[in-house]
Amino acid sequence: MSQSTFTRIEDSSTGKKLAGPVGWFDDRLGLAAAGKKNLRKVFPEHWSFMLGEIALWSFVVLLLSGVFLTLWFVPSMGEVEYRGSYAPLYGIEMSQAYASTLDISFDIRGGLLMRQIHHWAAALFVAAMMAHMLRVFFTGAYRKPREINWLIGVGLLALGMVEGFAGYSLPDDLLSGTGLRFVDGLIRSIPLVGSYLEFFIFGGEFPGEIIIPRLYMAHILLIPAILLGLIGAHMLLLVYHKHTQWPGAGRTQENVVGYPMLPVYMAKAGGFFFVVFGFTALMGALIQINPVWAYGPYNPSEVTAGSQPDWYMGLSEGLVRLMPPLETTWFNRTWTWSVFLPGVGGLGILFTSLALWPFIERWITGDQREHHLLERPRNAPVRTALGVAAMTAYACGWIAGGNDIIALKFGLDIFAITWVLRIGIFVFPVIAFIVTKRICISLQRKDNETLTHGWETGVIDRSPDGGYAERHAPLPDSSAYQLTSSRERLPEIEEVHQQDAYGVRNPKYRKQSLRAKLRRFYYDGSVDKPTRHDMDHAAEHLAGGGEHPVELGDDFQGVSETGVPRVH
Numbered sequence: 001m002s003q004s005t006f007t008r009i010e011d012s013s014t015g016k017k018l019a020g021p022v023g024w025f026d027d028r029l030g031l032a033a034a035g036k037k038n039l040r041k042v043f044p045e046h047w048s049f050m051l052g053e054i055a056l057w058s059f060v061v062l063l064l065s066g067v068f069l070t071l072w073f074v075p076s077m078g079e080v081e082y083r084g085s086y087a088p089l090y091g092i093e094m095s096q097a098y099a100s101t102l103d104i105s106f107d108i109r110g111g112l113l114m115r116q117i118h119h120w121a122a123a124l125f126v127a128a129m130m131a132h133m134l135r136v137f138f139t140g141a142y143r144k145p146r147e148i149n150w151l152i153g154v155g156l157l158a159l160g161m162v163e164g165f166a167g168y169s170l171p172d173d174l175l176s177g178t179g180l181r182f183v184d185g186l187i188r189s190i191p192l193v194g195s196y197l198e199f200f201i202f203g204g205e206f207p208g209e210i211i212i213p214r215l216y217m218a219h220i221l222l223i224p225a226i227l228l229g230l231i232g233a234h235m236l237l238l239v240y241h242k243h244t245q246w247p248g249a250g251r252t253q254e255n256v257v258g259y260p261m262l263p264v265y266m267a268k269a270g271g272f273f274f275v276v277f278g279f280t281a282l283m284g285a286l287i288q289i290n291p292v293w294a295y296g297p298y299n300p301s302e303v304t305a306g307s308q309p310d311w312y313m314g315l316s317e318g319l320v321r322l323m324p325p326l327e328t329t330w331f332n333r334t335w336t337w338s339v340f341l342p343g344v345g346g347l348g349i350l351f352t353s354l355a356l357w358p359f360i361e362r363w364i365t366g367d368q369r370e371h372h373l374l375e376r377p378r379n380a381p382v383r384t385a386l387g388v389a390a391m392t393a394y395a396c397g398w399i400a401g402g403n404d405i406i407a408l409k410f411g412l413d414i415f416a417i418t419w420v421l422r423i424g425i426f427v428f429p430v431i432a433f434i435v436t437k438r439i440c441i442s443l444q445r446k447d448n449e450t451l452t453h454g455w456e457t458g459v460i461d462r463s464p465d466g467g468y469a470e471r472h473a474p475l476p477d478s479s480a481y482q483l484t485s486s487r488e489r490l491p492e493i494e495e496v497h498q499q500d501a502y503g504v505r506n507p508k509y510r511k512q513s514l515r516a517k518l519r520r521f522y523y524d525g526s527v528d529k530p531t532r533h534d535m536d537h538a539a540e541h542l543a544g545g546g547e548h549p550v551e552l553g554d555d556f557q558g559v560s561e562t563g564v565p566r567v568h
């Protein structure tokens, strides 16, 4: 045995040799030292940090329930006559994939429950990812040094959607076949290569006989493996960068305030896994999802009215429904823009903008610093407003995906809905942008007001001359720190000139002036946080009775989480 191995055993973690099975493993893996460092890692607390965890745990539920389904699902498009226990379909010709899905639903013990858990977990997985992404976006958590983790996230979201779609297509019922037909249309609409791609993917003309086995391979092996790798990288980077935290007393860009991984966080996260599992199991047990037996086997010549994709595919469906007909004939060929632009272009624009945003924002603001304190959405009004505008556009496209159902349920005219959304998808985001930006700026002003004039106590004094005035009390230091510590001071935006004082042309004029314009747009309307001098001055003013300082007597109950003092 080499000397170095011997030393490692003796030195592991505390320098003491561990006893029993733990010692046996530590002798061979030396994990105690690594564990000691990492298990004490501190994780900050906030409810919004649970969204990423919901994504993580619903993925685990998908893996577990998915493995169960693979035991019984037959990924074949070979025709069989149905001989299972669902009487209405007895004797009908169908693919083995569909027949096995019916078997899972009716003849395998716990099969229907597992299918429903799997499907609900898939819907939850994508929803949690999106909510988590919005939390990261609106708090600026993607800023340096977390851009790579953001990019991994964008990849996870895209792959998660493809994975969900592949799963949805597997049972080969009428609904899933209709979804596949839609995607076939998207593929074919791609100029020049569309029909070649279709033949390549479907092994000939749609639907062919190999798409289900191919999707199966992608669904249970290829994509989950990539997802697993990416999630691993996502978590490693999270540990490496450490988690961001909300500003607050004692929290700086250099530290992390929270609970250690072991035992507190581990117990919480472990418990949370069971909550997510329990929740999806309850949904799977109580709420029906994708009753494939009601749709019948896939037949390319049939489509049922009211066919709907899973919720996360609603956007592409809706955008295609919104697009007015647009076709050109060039070189003796038809170019179908009405499918390509909304279907492929729409999602392309969405994902490209998501991936590029951290870099675009950084270019505009010129901010090269690291950020470990989260930014309140109000303190980045243009970012917040752009996010809300994008969500509004998404909502318009998404609602359009169900225009037929909305028309039927609410007795409305489908063309009226389509036209409102067609115009709305351009107009509503602009309104949302303006309104959100104004709200953010008003909230910034309110913060400034609280910082310089103290908080409103709700105690009204009547003066001898009959006037009324509310008493203000100075903000405790911790609350003032919370309101100001992550708030950026507004930068000076320099004028860009085409020539310098000596008449020499500025070769970078166009780039610099575009950047200055965007920077002005980015900071437009924002108000700067009060300076130390303003705050000291205000404190003196308050203490001097200018604003009727209040004695904080028994009614003062400390400061709430949001920094507002509690009074009863």
Ligand code: HEM
Pocket (backbone or CB within 6 Å): 048, 049, 050, 051, 052, 053, 055, 056, 057, 059, 129, 130, 132, 133, 136, 141, 142, 146, 149, 150, 151, 152, 153, 154, 156, 157, 231, 234, 238, 242, 243, 244, 245
């Ligand atoms: C499979 C999907 C995903 C899983 C399992 C996952 C998991 C997590 C977890 C557990 C955290 C730490 C807790 C939290 O802040 O919520 C986290 C942080 C983070 N995630 Fe994700 N995430 C996923 C998708 C995404 C997506 C779609 C994005 C963005 C496009 C993203 C970007 C980030 C970033 C930038 C952080 C660091 C945030 C910080 O330190 O404040 N993630 N992720």
Ligand code: HEM
Pocket (backbone or CB within 6 Å): 059, 062, 063, 065, 066, 067, 069, 070, 073, 101, 104, 115, 118, 119, 122, 125, 160, 163, 164, 165, 166, 167, 168, 169, 170, 171, 219, 220, 224, 227, 289, 290
């Ligand atoms: C992010 C991960 C995953 C997502 C979003 C997802 C989504 C889906 C969806 C929506 C279905 C259709 C369910 C239905 O019939 O109502 C499905 C089916 C299926 N999934 Fe997954 N799944 C994932 C991971 C997995 C994994 C890891 C496996 C296997 C190890 C798996 C195996 C299956 C099988 C065999 C089916 C067909 C059975 C059936 O439809 O009843 N899935 N998946």
